[in-house]
Amino acid sequence: MSSSKTKSPVRADQSATPQQQGRRPDASMDLLNQIMRQPLDPDYARVAAQGAPPPRLRWPLAIIAVVIGAMFAVSALQTTRSAPVIAGERQELISRIRNAETEQDTLRAKVTALSNDITRLRGSALGNDSASRELEGRINVLEPSVGSVAVTGPGLAIVVDDGPDQGNDRARVADTDLQILVNGLWIAGAEAVAINGHRISNLTAIRGAGDAITVDYRSLTRPYRIEAIGDPKTLQADYVESSGGAWWNLLEQNYQMRHEITDVKELTLPADPGMVLRYARKAGS
Template sequence: MSVREKMASRPGTRTTDPAYVGLLSQVMTNTLDEDYRAVAERRGRADQPRSSETRVGLIVVLILFGVMVGVSALQTEQDRPRARAERAALIEQINQRQARYDDLRDVISGLSRQVTGLQSTVAAEVDSNGALTNRLDMLAVEAGTSAATGPGITVTVDDAPEASATVGGTILDTDLRQLVNGLWRAGAEAIAIDGHRLSTLTSIRSASQAITVNYRSLSPPYVVTVIGDPGSLPARLLETAGGRTWQGLQANFGITFDIAMSDKLNLPADPRDRLLYARPERQR
């Protein structure tokens, strides 16, 4: 028997049974897909309640936030007319007080002129050589109750350029007082700050963020006008404690401290109330 005949009569090595082939294909194709599908369905059913709870919680939070914003906006809107009315009332009070203050200043100025005229009349009657008149004039200038004219210096001081970021770069009321005291010791005859004449009753104080002179709020730069000998005032000022303080402020903190000489300066009188009568306290 030939080889070909032997192979033809020999059973085949592979089966071609359709049932076997279909079963194998189904096992290979569907087994993993069905398992994964079942697991995915179980997970989806497990996650569905949790997702719903999260969504409900988020909605509740958003609703509460909206209610809070609405209540706040409503409260602000209700309070706005009252706040506006209170602000308008305060502004009106300030304007009225300022107008009253200006009227009183005018009255005081008029009375001061009358007193000056009466003093001149009396002095002319009892002071033949004018010595008393000259003495009264000199005292009035020193006290700040009369205007003053003459040569002097102008001292300009200002905060440091970066005062907001530098500790010590802002001028304080104590700094201005140091400067004024130094000028008096250096021989100043009359002083004014930003046009406000300093008298024996003048106060230099701090009010909130501003410095007040004669109860008037000022802002930097501050211009200090001084009547006196312009040839000696600057040098003598730097020899005083106040002058040395300002040299330190300029060197250490960058505060502006400039001195300029002038041939003629005009300083107004202090129109505020003045001390007209006093008596010594009784001995205890």
């Protein structure tokens, strides 16, 4: 009796080698190998090759570059040549301003002299009767308040100036800052106020002119010294609590702007030259 041997089937996924299955051993590494051999996409090389301008466009581009460079050179040359002219014009303008300020000072002195003459003539014209004496007394009371005469008395000296950060416009003293300060002094009971020697009255204008601050169109220089005559017992405390004192306390804390207050036993503030006699009429007419 013949016997036949039965062969066991071989499972391809267990006993067959990669060569028997028809696959390379590193078939699973193809993607990584391709990335290592060619790290850049072929489109990058194609676009880079097409990006260079063709030879026929290189000369026009070079000419444009030369023209632009020449324009910059001409502009720089013109600026250099015009610098002395601009400096001369600026110096001439400064000289004209200084001459105008000198002339203004002369006119102010004439106004003061004429005001004194008017006061003397008024005193001689009023007479010695009771009505004249009463009118003279009223005038003497009102003159210091309106700023038509110089006044002397105790008070405060306040010095203010810009903060250290010159690049910040808010750290610079503006005309509105001085206006708020002066209004605070009036609220605190000041009887007379002056800024850098210029008497402040109800006709005085504190304005900004470019980078400068003017009082009655006269430019001020830093630092700004504000003098106020008033009751030495209450003036400083009332000013600190006023809107002007609060405003400057804010500027001092936030922008380190200078704000120094000093009690002064005696101040002399000049008359406001703008307070002049503009018209008059005879009593009873």
